[in-house]
Amino acid sequence: MKKHVIEMIKKRGVNMTDIAEIVFEMQKGYLPITLEMCLEVVESVLAKREVQNAVMTGIALDIAAETRQIEEPLLSMLLADEPLYGVDEILALSITNIYGSIAFTNFGYIDKLKVGVLTKLNQHRDVQCNTFLDDLVAAVASAACSKLAHGFDKKNKKVQEDD
């Protein structure tokens, strides 16, 4: 299942390293991490069933909007990423909630500043609908930041398993 979800995200234009780079960017000032560690943590976030379900559902909605399989007025809201439509952030919040408050704070920051790949996703809106994808990517990155911060073992310089 994890492979399937990673594949889905990739097909929508985002690689695991893109998400890992956001994590690295956010945490490098606090922890002696490498991009590889970030990649590992991102993949471990995507191994959680609830995260997979949120990602699959959000991407399904992006695709359904793109292929016009959704009725109006919801269709136009999704295609325009209407700022007052917040279900995308709600799915994101369901991911960050699992990882505690550091995930929650980072999400708002990453989402607002469009860190890393999020700038690209935001510009490619005419090509594909990324209404859910961008918030999901920000949420997975934030969750990974939180997992890193909670689980980093300073002595051995590696990430511990779930506390």
Next chain:
Amino acid sequence: MKKHVIEMIKKRGVNMTDIAEIVFEMQKGYLPITLEMCLEVVESVLAKREVQNAVMTGIALDIAAETRQIEEPLLSMLLADEPLYGVDEILALSITNIYGSIAFTNFGYIDKLKVGVLTKLNQHRDVQCNTFLDDLVAAVASAACSKLAHGFDKKNKKVQEDD
């Protein structure tokens, strides 16, 4: 927009009185209410934009599953209302969150005991996909319970506007 959302819910087999009856059932032991008051409060919940967005998105997913416009493995999860798939409860939670903790507690109770119309929805799963609809109905009912409890003016026996 409120009318459109009420119409969507109706097309899926649930009337506003069905939801009002859940609210009445839940609150009649605590407050001197009438079914009509409950109906009014249910409609006021459906006037909130965030509630409308959650309802429209959930029903869109139910319909997309029904018409097989969603890819596997998500499709089978939605059609089976797979217990470990929780995005339906997440959308519901986004509704109850707006109305505070009474909404939250009532939701679990209504959802687990399949109060009122929820029993019917649960039995008609072979006819249409109600994975999201049943949680959304439970959430709107719970939100209305909370609004009633917070806003009931005991002196004048009517529901106040938002506090």
Next chain:
Amino acid sequence: MKKHVIEMIKKRGVNMTDIAEIVFEMQKGYLPITLEMCLEVVESVLAKREVQNAVMTGIALDIAAETRQIEEPLLSMLLADEPLYGVDEILALSITNIYGSIAFTNFGYIDKLKVGVLTKLNQHRDVQCNTFLDDLVAAVASAACSKLAHGFDKKNKKVQEDD
């Protein structure tokens, strides 16, 4: 830290087996579990840092209310477990959120029906302030129900580690 939190809960009158019994009661109809398995899962929930923080904070507030170290009007709300005061449920929600939607639904049910030890806690309100404790106990039990449901390995009849 886990030991400290378990000790705190015990001092307030709730044993781990009390919580395990709620879990057993809720899940015995669905899974071939024993009370011992439930106890193990309850303890694993209390090993999570976010759960520990919510429990310690809630109990600190109960004690501060009891010893009148909180100013009015909050003091009276806490001592009366005022129904419209919802911060107790919010702390509970922060526990259930980590464990996904099954935790969320079970919480409302357990809390409303006052399953198991919760009836006792509710009656002893004149002796000590349990405004936070009862919701925290319900939340830990709900979280354990969710962990059981997600992680139960039907083949080997034991609970798996975090998925």
Next chain:
Amino acid sequence: MKKHVIEMIKKRGVNMTDIAEIVFEMQKGYLPITLEMCLEVVESVLAKREVQNAVMTGIALDIAAETRQIEEPLLSMLLADEPLYGVDEILALSITNIYGSIAFTNFGYIDKLKVGVLTKLNQHRDVQCNTFLDDLVAAVASAACSKLAHGFDKKNKKVQEDD
């Protein structure tokens, strides 16, 4: 009650205009607002009972920590604003949840960048415990941003009542 809560916040060193300034800073790029409008919206957020309860509870915890009326190890966590302690963000989240996803995203940004008065609060940690206060201020400001964005009537250049 609203007056009491505003007074409590003031006693802890934060004026309503301090919060309004954060809102103005965040929204001036999007909406033709004045500081006065922001002040009005901030006060309307503080008229909500759930917001008042979260604020009173958080400040009570800050004061209890300051006066050493909380046991260890929680006391040290609160005094140090320990990054892995997240109950402060949870109370904040309970405020932003009421106001939808714009509140949620803004919170992370405001909190991370320590916009406006938050910088001061962060520096005065040796004088008083602001572990909860800073997140509550950020949450009230974020909620006000969301209410402004949802309710701003472009034609009449004023903020509408709750939608």
